[in-house]
Amino acid sequence: MKTSDEELAQQIKTVFDDYNDGLSEHGWSELRQKYPEKENKKLPIWLLSGIAATLLIVAGVYLNNVFDTEKVILRANTAPKENPIKENDIVENKSESFLPSDTENTISKNNSAVAKTHSNNRLNNSFAPEKQHLAQNITVTNKKVEKEVNIIANENSTSVKSITATENNNQIIASARVDEHNIAENVTTDKTVEVVEKDAKPTKLSTTDFLNEQSKILANNNTDKETKQNNRSQTTIDVFTGTFFNYHDDNEAKLSAGVGLNANVKVAKNIVLSFGAGISQNKVSYENKVPVEVASAMFESKNTALNAAPSNGVAYSATATNDVSFTGQLLSIDLPMVVKFYPTNKQDFYISTGINSSSYLTQKYTYNYNWSNFNVKNGEEQPQQQVEKSRLKGFDFANSAIFAIGINQNIGKNVLIFEPYYKPALSTMGDKNLKISSAGLNLKFNFNGNSKK
Amino acid sequence: MPDNQSFNKLIASCKNGDLRHQELLYKQFYGYALGVCIRYLNNRDDALEAANDSFIKVFKSIGNFNEENDFKPWFRKILVNTSLDYKRKSMRFSDALELTDTVPQTIHASAIDKLSAQDILALMKHLNEMQRTVFNLYEVDGYSHKEIGSMLNIPESSSRTYLTRAKQALQQLLTTHSIYIK
Numbered sequence: 001m002k003t004s005d006e007e008l009a010q011q012i013k014t015v016f017d018d019y020n021d022g023l024s025e026h027g028w029s030e031l032r033q034k035y036p037e038k039e040n041k042k043l044p045i046w047l048l049s050g051i052a053a054t055l056l057i058v059a060g061v062y063l064n065n066v067f068d069t070e071k072v073i074l075r076a077n078t079a080p081k082e083n084p085i086k087e088n089d090i091v092e093n094k095s096e097s098f099l100p101s102d103t104e105n106t107i108s109k110n111n112s113a114v115a116k117t118h119s120n121n122r123l124n125n126s127f128a129p130e131k132q133h134l135a136q137n138i139t140v141t142n143k144k145v146e147k148e149v150n151i152i153a154n155e156n157s158t159s160v161k162s163i164t165a166t167e168n169n170n171q172i173i174a175s176a177r178v179d180e181h182n183i184a185e186n187v188t189t190d191k192t193v194e195v196v197e198k199d200a201k202p203t204k205l206s207t208t209d210f211l212n213e214q215s216k217i218l219a220n221n222n223t224d225k226e227t228k229q230n231n232r233s234q235t236t237i238d239v240f241t242g243t244f245f246n247y248h249d250d251n252e253a254k255l256s257a258g259v260g261l262n263a264n265v266k267v268a269k270n271i272v273l274s275f276g277a278g279i280s281q282n283k284v285s286y287e288n289k290v291p292v293e294v295a296s297a298m299f300e301s302k303n304t305a306l307n308a309a310p311s312n313g314v315a316y317s318a319t320a321t322n323d324v325s326f327t328g329q330l331l332s333i334d335l336p337m338v339v340k341f342y343p344t345n346k347q348d349f350y351i352s353t354g355i356n357s358s359s360y361l362t363q364k365y366t367y368n369y370n371w372s373n374f375n376v377k378n379g380e381e382q383p384q385q386q387v388e389k390s391r392l393k394g395f396d397f398a399n400s401a402i403f404a405i406g407i408n409q410n411i412g413k414n415v416l417i418f419e420p421y422y423k424p425a426l427s428t429m430g431d432k433n434l435k436i437s438s439a440g441l442n443l444k445f446n447f448n449g450n451s452k453k
Numbered sequence: 454m455p456d457n458q459s460f461n462k463l464i465a466s467c468k469n470g471d472l473r474h475q476e477l478l479y480k481q482f483y484g485y486a487l488g489v490c491i492r493y494l495n496n497r498d499d500a501l502e503a504a505n506d507s508f509i510k511v512f513k514s515i516g517n518f519n520e521e522n523d524f525k526p527w528f529r530k531i532l533v534n535t536s537l538d539y540k541r542k543s544m545r546f547s548d549a550l551e552l553t554d555t556v557p558q559t560i561h562a563s564a565i566d567k568l569s570a571q572d573i574l575a576l577m578k579h580l581n582e583m584q585r586t587v588f589n590l591y592e593v594d595g596y597s598h599k600e601i602g603s604m605l606n607i608p609e610s611s612s613r614t615y616l617t618r619a620k621q622a623l624q625q626l627l628t629t630h631s632i633y634i635k
Contacts, residue, residue, distance in 0.1 A: 008627070015488075018485060025480075031508055036470075
């Protein structure tokens with residue numbers, strides 16, 4: 001026979017084994033305030049790193065350009081005075097010269113002209129034994145170069161020290177050593193002839209003029225480089241990170257991000273085929289206009305839940321579901337394929353168009369709605385949430401078109417490309433057939449030395 | 454109670470984080486959880502909070518649960534530990550309360566097997582916290598004195614003492630209310 005203690009313990013087990021006060025719905029609502037925990041609103045570390053890297057690169061490019069400009073200005077101000085170029089250097093090191101070959105010819109001709117002038121002056125007995133100033137306008141036939149030359153003969157020296165020439169108001173200064181014998185043929189005295197500019201104008205160039213000059217020189221040099229580049233590898237690789245907004249109608253746009261790799265294959269002079277793979281996180285939020293297929297899926301799952309729920313005395317008739325909102329998060333593998341067209345020979349920008357296909361690593365759909373039943377809390381609305389997840393599911397071919405413009409920025413041998421783009425939806429994405437368009441900016445880094453690709 | 458196959462499906466869905474099935478599991482075991490917690494906390498609001506905290510622990514750690522084992526014993530351990538934690542946080546353990554002479558006015562049953570949940574809670578309110586906790590742990594949930602000592606951080610001998618006093622107090626209350634074993 002049981003003791004009273006044992007009997008009481010047994011009665012306690014029996015009574016409390018299912019202590020149902022009929023308020024499980026309320027209990028669940030209470031629990032839902034704590035669970036699941038709100039997602040961390042902080043941006044993922046890789047996204048923060050990407051943003052930081054982007055800012056650093058942009059700042060670096062900007063500062064690099066600023067310092068380069070300062071160097072050019074400084075060089076324009078100082079180079080002509082501090083670094084007179086000897087003619088011998090010009091002749092022997094043409095590739096390093098600032099002067100185009102035409103100019104060098106001009107200088108050589110000038111030397112002859114100077115010598116000739118010198119000689120004529122001597123014959124006319126107008127050449128002073130100490131220092132003489134001679135001036136003559138010389139026209140060179142193959143290039144309109146106008147000169148004013150002062151020749152100063154110095155008895156203590158036998159070399160020509162410098163020649164100053166003015167070409168189309170751009171001053172080019174060179175110090176040249178002329179063979180003594182050439183001078184000797186024309187000048188009977190073995191004396192130094194110094195050629196200086198008549199008016200001794202300042203040799204400083206304006207920045208604009210100097211840059212124009214440099215551009216011409218660089219254009220000539222680049223002709224050879226481009227020829228070499230065209231013979232290089234026809235394929236390059238891009239690494240890219242993108243930040244973009246997903247949107248649908250007038251619903252809230254969601255910021256998303258992605259990373260990936262592209263291969264560029266040159267198929268014609270100005271046309272490149274680009275394809276690759278990337279991972280991107282797409283977020284979409286439907287607060288105002290929940291797509292019909294999404295809403296119907298939600299109601300279907302809700303009804304399934306109601307049917308499967310154990311009966312606890314609550315009638316599920318006369319239920320109402322209001323204020324439905326929906327968010328979708330898709331972690332997708334994107335497979336873009338585009339054709340790039342470079343409109344200019346410099347190939348410093350391109351226009352591209354193509355298609356994007358997607359497969360999905362994870363899909364997460366969250367429904368939020370208010371549910372009310374006249375038998376529960378006098379029909380008071382209760383916030384509800386449903387979450388659906390799936391992994392490694394689905395492939396949507398050509399779900400969006402791609403329109404983009406790429407702007408190239410050289411960084412050493414590599415190229416940084418700023419590519420704003422627009423991806424209108426062509427078909428749907430994911431299990432819920434979401435039609436998502438997006439617009440954003442890709443930051444690409446091209447690793448090939450073939451820079452203006 | 455659903456059959457094993459459908460229950461295992463329910464557990465599997467909960468392991469995948471399916472909120473809809475977690476809601477079903479919650480409603481399935483809501484009464485059981487509340488019953489365990491209210492025995493220790495003697496208050497519905499506190500019991501609901503402890504029960505919900507226990508469910509959250511279940512949802513977070515259900516990946517570790519082996520479907521070949523019974524769910525209830527695993528869940529009961531979580532419920533008991535959560536309730537005891539709740540007591541500790543609320544500083545509810547106290548030896549100050551002793552059996553009073555005041556007879557509960559809400560007990561109407563004349564036999565033990567007729568005692569309702571409210572009757573039992575009313576009886577239990579006349580035990581102090583330690584006596585009630587030890588009585589529940591030993592007599593109802595089947596823990597040993599050694600386990601109880603470890604859980605409550607008291608010597609085994611103290612656990613025995615609390616149990617003896619709890620039984621004496623309950624016996625006195627039953628006699629006072631003329632509640633007998635039928």
